Amino acid sequence: MNNITLGKYVPYNSFVHRLDPRYKIFAMILLMVCIFLKFASIWMNFIIYGVLAIIIFSIMISSHVKILALFKQLKMMWFMILFILVINVLVPGDESLGYFQITSNWKIYFSAIYNTLYVAIRLVLMLGLSMVLTATTTPLQLTGALEWYMYPLKFIRFPVHEVAMMISLALRFIPxxxxxxxxxxxxxxxxxxxxQRGKLKEKLRAIISLIIPLFVSAFQRSDDLANAMEARGYNPQAKRTRYRVNKWHLRDSFSMFFILLILGGLITLIVTKFDLVAWIMSICA
Amino acid sequence: MPVVFSHLNYIYSIKTPMEFSALKDINLQIEDNSFTMIVGHTGSGKSTLVQQINALLIPTSGIVDVNGIVVDCNVKKLKNIKELRKGVGLVFQFPEYQLFEETVLKDVSFGPKNFGVDNKKATELAKEALNLVGIDESLFDKSPFELSGGQKRRVAIAGVITLKPKVLILDEPTAGLDPQGSREMMKLFTKIKEQGTTIIMITHDMDNVIRYGTDVVVLAKGELIKKCRPYELFLDQDSFNSLSIDEPLVIKMAKRLNQNGYHISLENVIDIDSLVQEIKKEKRYE
Incomplete structure (x- = not known):
């Protein structure tokens, strides 16, 4: 059971670990937006992906998240990437990027291959980002931050505190x-x-022998927890204070500035339709 | 079936920040047909130690030898792991959580079936085990979830002893039982031992250690402190005080009597009856 590395908090004391969880969620969303931007040309896309990959990998290294673990997760995604490739090949693409002529009325467009590559790269980068977030932020910090983001929903009578409590209880009980x-x-x-081994029927029995006791004890546990909370006078409507208060530090502002700089830069590149390859070629010529 | 540990080390979550060395250089032999008690603080490595015996945990270094079946760090996939587990039964703490079948009988016969025993024979073995633990025949077709706490535990224990293991490991089997149930449970284990089974039991109850144990193993912070006969543990006041082990009532009483002129040999004192015998002997000499 200890080999579940994805999404597990790892207690180091790195720069990323010390950042404000609210900011970390915000930064992750911004970087994900960056991953999904589209640039002037194919080569430009790949160059920007490369730059983003370097940034994300260096964040991973600095926060002690193993890049190797990321690529281990990829094993599960092969099938998905293959599936996307097949779909892309079957769907008519952009003729202007060129194609292989296979039979007289069947072409494979280069754009199909590019699109698949985009998806694969995006998946890797997104997985890396989410690994950084979950490895450097405790579940409690995460829910605290989520609750903060959901705060405006209070005005439409959304039970923010109750939902946050449910999430944090669920997360609390995962380990x-x-x-x-x-x-x-x-x-x-x-x-x-x-x-590990055995025929399908044996495996099924093995899993049943695990799941039933697990359910029984989970129900038992939730019953006990509900009683314990009630015994201590828990009231979801009551106004509560926090034990841990998130504080915005200089380092948060500093790294927020850095992330906004990246996003701003990338948007400028899109707006100006800047193409590095064409630009270099124009200089050389 | 003797169980031999040599230079055994076990580290949890190795090479991560959570790394924790649970067992350090354990050298220990548990004799055939003994009733070995393992005592120590919470977190002293008792449960980790016993899980090495049936290869639920594989040693980080060093070996465990169970009657010729050797488990060491080099073995990734043990070939004779099934054979090993058939010979070594392990009853976890609160074993009632492992019940899952529709009926008591089915649950108990689950074990033998896993080891390839056919249905009819498995049911026979299950009935035998249920009789041994004292579950009434009228309960055989009930759901295990309808039983009382004590009965559930008996059924779960039956589920392990139905395999007739040569070594039976028990992790605090009397935890949470009333004194009556606890006594009956211990009687059951003595009965099983008499059939030639080696019993290894983790416990905090020193009265049980002195009453039923033939050997006692003391662990602290993952290290083996002592292995001796139970009464020897209480001869040296300082050593067991430092381990924060409670002195059994009968030993305390015998010591008090000795301070006041009696000459009771602690070796013979295991429970109230034997203490009374010893005092009577003393009277005769006077």
């Missing part, structure tokens, strides 16, 4: 349930259950 899973798996393994 507990993982531990429980580990324990039940071990208990069943000593009764001879093999969770």
């Amino acid at each position: 507990t349930i993982l531990e429980e899973t580990d324990r039940i798996m071990k208990a069943q393994a000593s009764r001879g259950v093999d969770f």
Whole structure:
């Protein structure tokens, strides 16, 4: 169970770890917007992806997130990328970018391959970004930040606090349930259950022997928790103070400036239809 | 079936910031057909130690030898892991959480079926185990979730002993039971031991250690402090005080009597009856 690396908080004390969680969510959204921007030419797109990849990978390195772990996650995405490629090949593309003529009435457009590559690169970068966010921010910090963002919804009578409490409780119990899973798996393994190998029928039985006890204890636990909260006088409508208050530091302003600079720069490139390749060629010529 | 640990180390979450060394250089032999008690603080590595015995955790370095089946860090996929687990039964803390089948009988026969025993034989074995733990036949077709806490635990324990393991490991089997249930549980384990099974039990209850144990293993902070006969643990006042182990009532009483002129040998004192015997002996000599 300890091999779940994706989305797990890792306690280091890096620059990114110390940033304000509200800002981290904001920065992640901005960088994701950057990933989805489209530039003047194909080559320009790839150059910008390269630059973004360097930025994102260096953020990952500085916050102790393993890049290797990112590429391990890719194993699961191969199928998806292949699927996108097939769809792209079957859909008519942009003829101006060139094509392979396979039979007289069947062409594979280069644009299909480019589009697939875009999607693949975007996926990798997005995965990297979300890994940085979850590895450097505790679930509680995340919900705290989400609650802050949802604050305006209070004016339309949206139960912001209740939803935030539900999310944080759910997140709080992930490690507990993982531990429980580990324990039940071990208990069943000593009764001879093999969770790795076996025929489909055996595997099904193995999973049932895990899921039923897990559900039973999860219901038990939530019942206990509800009682414990009520016994301590929990009232969702009551006004509450916070134990941890998010504070905006200079480092947050500084890195926000950096991110906005990137976004601003990229938007300028789009507006001016700047093409690095064409520009270099024009200089050389 | 002797269990031998040599130079065993175990580290959790190795090479991460959460790295934690749970066991440090354990050298230990648990004799055949003994009733070995493992005691120590929470977090001293007791549960980690016993999980090495049936390869639920693989040692970071060093070896565990269970009657010739060797588990060490080099073995990625153990070939005879099933054979090992068949010979070593492990009952976790609060084993009632492992129940899942529709009926008690089905749940208990789940184990044997996993090890390739056919349906009829598995049911037979299950009935035998349920009789041994004292579950009434009228409950066999009930859902395990309808039973009381104590009954659930018995059923769960039956689910492990139905495999007739040569080594039975118990992780605080009496936790949360009333004194009556706890006593009956211990009686059950003695019965199982008499059938030739080696029993390894994690416990905090020193009265049980002195009453039923043939050996006691003391762990602290992942290190093996001592392995001795239970009464020896209480001979040296300082050593067990530093381990914050409670002295069993009968030992305390015997010591108090000795301070006032009695000559009771602690070796023979395991429970109230034996203490009474010892005092009677003393009277006879006078």
